Amino acid sequence: MSWTDEEIIEKIQDKETINYGFNLLMDKYQEKVYWVIRRMVIAHDAADDIAQEVFVKVWKNIGSFKGNSKLYTWIYRIATNEALNYLRKKKRRFFLPIGDVEHELSSTLDADNFYSGDEIQMKLQKSLLKLPEKQRMVFNMKYFEEMKFKDIAEVMDVSVGSLKAQYHHAVKKIEKFIQED
Amino acid sequence: MEEDKNIEDSGIRDFLKNSSEKEFRVPENYFDGFQKNIHSKIHQDISPWWKRPKLTIGIGTFASIVLILIVLFELDKNKKYARAELNQEDLIAYFSENIDEISESEILEGLSDNDLNVFIDQTHKNDSTKTDEKKIEEKSNEKPPTLDDFTDEEIYEYMLDEGYGSGEWDNL
Numbered sequence: 039m040s041w042t043d044e045e046i047i048e049k050i051q052d053k054e055t056i057n058y059g060f061n062l063l064m065d066k067y068q069e070k071v072y073w074v075i076r077r078m079v080i081a082h083d084a085a086d087d088i089a090q091e092v093f094v095k096v097w098k099n100i101g102s103f104k105g106n107s108k109l110y111t112w113i114y115r116i117a118t119n120e121a122l123n124y125l126r127k128k129k130r131r132f133f134l135p136i137g138d139v140e141h142e143l144s145s146t147l148d149a150d151n152f153y154s155g156d157e158i159q160m161k162l163q164k165s166l167l168k169l170p171e172k173q174r175m176v177f178n179m180k181y182f183e184e185m186k187f188k189d190i191a192e193v194m195d196v197s198v199g200s201l202k203a204q205y206h207h208a209v210k211k212i213e214k215f216i217q218e219d
Numbered sequence: 220m221e222e223d224k225n226i227e228d229s230g231i232r233d234f235l236k237n238s239s240e241k242e243f244r245v246p247e248n249y250f251d252g253f254q255k256n257i258h259s260k261i262h263q264d265i266s267p268w269w270k271r272p273k274l275t276i277g278i279g280t281f282a283s284i285v286l287i288l289i290v291l292f293e294l295d296k297n298k299k300y301a302r303a304e305l306n307q308e309d310l311i312a313y314f315s316e317n318i319d320e321i322s323e324s325e326i327l328e329g330l331s332d333n334d335l336n337v338f339i340d341q342t343h344k345n346d347s348t349k350t351d352e353k354k355i356e357e358k359s360n361e362k363p364p365t366l367d368d369f370t371d372e373e374i375y376e377y378m379l380d381e382g383y384g385s386g387e388w389d390n391l
Contacts, residue, residue, distance in 0.1 A: 093257045155242025213230040
């Protein structure tokens, strides 16, 4: 049985079924959240840590969730913020310029035991790493997660128009990178 | 869904046509244990604060620093009390009464080089003052000499020095 977000929230808001409701929420979103994060931070260990942190935050703040946005976009917003914070901290900690973060993530991709993409996939991933972080996030959510622009706009807190423009630019850049390499 | 078809990304889709489906993998059964990990993390977060390892270490360090500061502050306070409450007269009175209980080495330990130099200077001064006073006292106590203080020979020599012959003595 597939539970709707409304049903899950209902369970969570009832003290007697809160744990059950939270398990339902994790069942529904754990993989989606993990993959959004994983595509951003590349390494499995980092993605695992961040994904766990996301659900701990969801647990702590679910009481204050008013339902103004969809549960789905609310969770995604926490996940994307955590992933972007991780990348920012990484830059700050090692005093890395943007180009070096791309280089570092690219090296992680080469050495990752849990990466089994072929040459074509590797080429696409390395092209993606050349994009600015937010553009990469938009591309991942649209292309790989097949999310609607409207939902991505809600997650990223931008207008649908600017999001479409970002996606368009991202696609053009990636095509260019693929042809160049 | 119409809005989502506006942007052409077929170039990338064509590029990926001949590629395998999944590029990233996860460890086996990773998602089966995921919820368990979250629950243990949540439990750790809501466990009593004194049981959290990071917090315990932090509090321990803070307590040690506070303890060291208190000890240092108390030591300094004691020193101030010692200096403030005992004036020189009290100290002298105390040491005079208990001088037998204080060994020479303890006195030397308590004295700085400067104190010793001051002490030596003062002792020298006192000695020289005393000697001068003694001499003056002796001088003031001195009585004028009488003939009984001299021997006949001394008197005879003195007379000869003054130019008196032995025959002239009877006329004196």
